[in-house]
Amino acid sequence: MIYLQNVSKVYSNGAVGLNNTNLSIEKGEFVFITGNSGSGKSTLLKLLLKEIEPTHGKIIINNKDVTKLKPKQIPYLRRDIGIVFQDFRLLPNKTVYENVAFAMQIVGASGRDIRKNVPIVLGLVGLARKARCYPNELSGGEQQRTALARAIVNNSPILIADEPTGNLDPATSWEIMNCLQDINKRGVTIVMATHEREIVNSLKKRVIEIREGNIVKDIQEGGYDDEMEYSQVFI
Numbered sequence: 001m002i003y004l005q006n007v008s009k010v011y012s013n014g015a016v017g018l019n020n021t022n023l024s025i026e027k028g029e030f031v032f033i034t035g036n037s038g039s040g041k042s043t044l045l046k047l048l049l050k051e052i053e054p055t056h057g058k059i060i061i062n063n064k065d066v067t068k069l070k071p072k073q074i075p076y077l078r079r080d081i082g083i084v085f086q087d088f089r090l091l092p093n094k095t096v097y098e099n100v101a102f103a104m105q106i107v108g109a110s111g112r113d114i115r116k117n118v119p120i121v122l123g124l125v126g127l128a129r130k131a132r133c134y135p136n137e138l139s140g141g142e143q144q145r146t147a148l149a150r151a152i153v154n155n156s157p158i159l160i161a162d163e164p165t166g167n168l169d170p171a172t173s174w175e176i177m178n179c180l181q182d183i184n185k186r187g188v189t190i191v192m193a194t195h196e197r198e199i200v201n202s203l204k205k206r207v208i209e210i211r212e213g214n215i216v217k218d219i220q221e222g223g224y225d226d227e228m229e230y231s232q233v234f235i
């Protein structure tokens, strides 16, 4: 589903974001990307979204060679990938329903499909009763669940979550993790960058750790504190 072949990203000031990285993520996986600040997590996510271009290497997403996509094809890539951020990024002047509906409108969905799908995803994230609220009338967890509904409403096969619990207290973070696990059980591949040690250690998903632009750990059912090195995984 997601393949990186010898991918490097060197920024114009010489900083190395990612160094000759190979990575495969298969359909339906739930993968945590961990690493200290400045290790290269955002660089990896931005490359997947084609927000930045690799200096070297090839990136294949959902059978498309992303590195070869022309600018006018980028919206099609974005349809394959839903995204949620730490700071929710909801439109403040639209209700919960309208925020989610808007994601369908911009990809040209019909009014009929919008009226059908939006209530379904709002039900899925437990927000059916908040559909008419504006973001400033919601808790942080509810705002993030709205963002999750928006990210999945177009049935994207991949969901990228960039520190989705970073602004939330522990109980609310677990609400979001439960939603993410429900979404994953529906077949969506999830790539989540996080610093949350407790979440990573509890969930026993695949953990990829990046350090100074290199993958130094890649463990199935791993934890934040596992010390096995990348090289050992392949020996």
Ligand SMILES: Nc1ncnc2c1ncn2[C@@H]1O[C@H](COP(=O)(O)OP(=O)(O)OP(=O)(O)O)[C@@H](O)[C@H]1O
Binding pocket: 011, 012, 013, 015, 016, 017, 035, 036, 037, 038, 039, 040, 041, 042, 043, 044
């Ligand atoms: N636009 C840019 N221009 C130059 N250097 C950059 C740019 N973006 C990132 N870098 C550098 O690339 C390296 C990796 O940064 P990246 O943002 O990917 O780290 P990160 O793991 O996401 O960090 P954080 O957890 O703090 O978000 C760092 O050395 C950073 O300074």
